[in-house]
Amino acid sequence: MKNKNIVLTGREVTLDANEQIVSKTDLSGRITYANRAFMHLCDFAEPDLLGVQHNIVRHPEMPRGVYQMMWETLQAGQEFFGFVKNLTANGDHYWVFANVTPDREPGGEVVGYFSVRRKPSARGVQTAAALYAEMLAAERQAGPARAMEASRALLAARLGGQSYERFVLALQLGKA
Numbered sequence: 001m002k003n004k005n006i007v008l009t010g011r012e013v014t015l016d017a018n019e020q021i022v023s024k025t026d027l028s029g030r031i032t033y034a035n036r037a038f039m040h041l042c043d044f045a046e047p048d049l050l051g052v053q054h055n056i057v058r059h060p061e062m063p064r065g066v067y068q069m070m071w072e073t074l075q076a077g078q079e080f081f082g083f084v085k086n087l088t089a090n091g092d093h094y095w096v097f098a099n100v101t102p103d104r105e106p107g108g109e110v111v112g113y114f115s116v117r118r119k120p121s122a123r124g125v126q127t128a129a130a131l132y133a134e135m136l137a138a139e140r141q142a143g144p145a146r147a148m149e150a151s152r153a154l155l156a157a158r159l160g161g162q163s164y165e166r167f168v169l170a171l172q173l174g175k176a
């Protein structure tokens with residue numbers, strides 16, 4: 001959570017099944033576009049978001065290891081799928097199933113990223129919440145210098161050889 005003044009309410013807000021939350025960023029993760037559904041759900045106005053790092057909606061219960069994996073995937077030129085818990089401006093939270101993709105110019109050069117999020121499956125949220133709690137505990141126990149290593153090792157152990165992408169897609173599409 002980057003806004004340290006936000007008090008967590010523990011209240012969950014949800015997306016409608018047909019709603020899509022969209023944002024775009026530059027290469028460093030600074031927001032360059034947010035659609036109305038995104039602003040409505042997170043309760044930030046456009047001027048609060050544009051030019052600001054996307055961690056403005058970061059929830060403190062999200063493990064660092066998930067974002068490390070997301071950035072590795074994007075920087076390898078691939079798209080990332082995952083369950084994400086975010087904060088709203090007033091300290092409520094919401095879960096999404098996110099698809100984050102490199103944003104390419106016609107020539108193929110990556111100029112930023114965009115994320116489209118949909119309502120997550122209940123099973124996906126339940127499974128991700130338990131997994132992320134374990135990852136977060138591993139990060140805290142390992143301390144800052146070894147947090148990522150511990151978090152990723154725990155994730156790999158829980159995935160049992162499966163990729164994170166296959167794991168989350170199966171949960172979202174009801175095939176897990």
Ligand SMILES: Cc1cc2nc3c(=O)[nH]c(=O)nc-3n(C[C@H](O)[C@H](O)[C@H](O)COP(=O)(O)O)c2cc1C
Nearest residue numbers: 024025029054055057058059067086100113114115
């Ligand atoms: C297109 C795009 C969308 C992102 N969406 C989110 C998001 O919804 N919530 C979030 O916490 N981080 C999101 N991030 C990741 C953030 O940039 C950042 O890596 C993350 O919040 C961790 O921040 P920290 O390293 O400062 O703790 C997104 C990044 C990109 C490129």
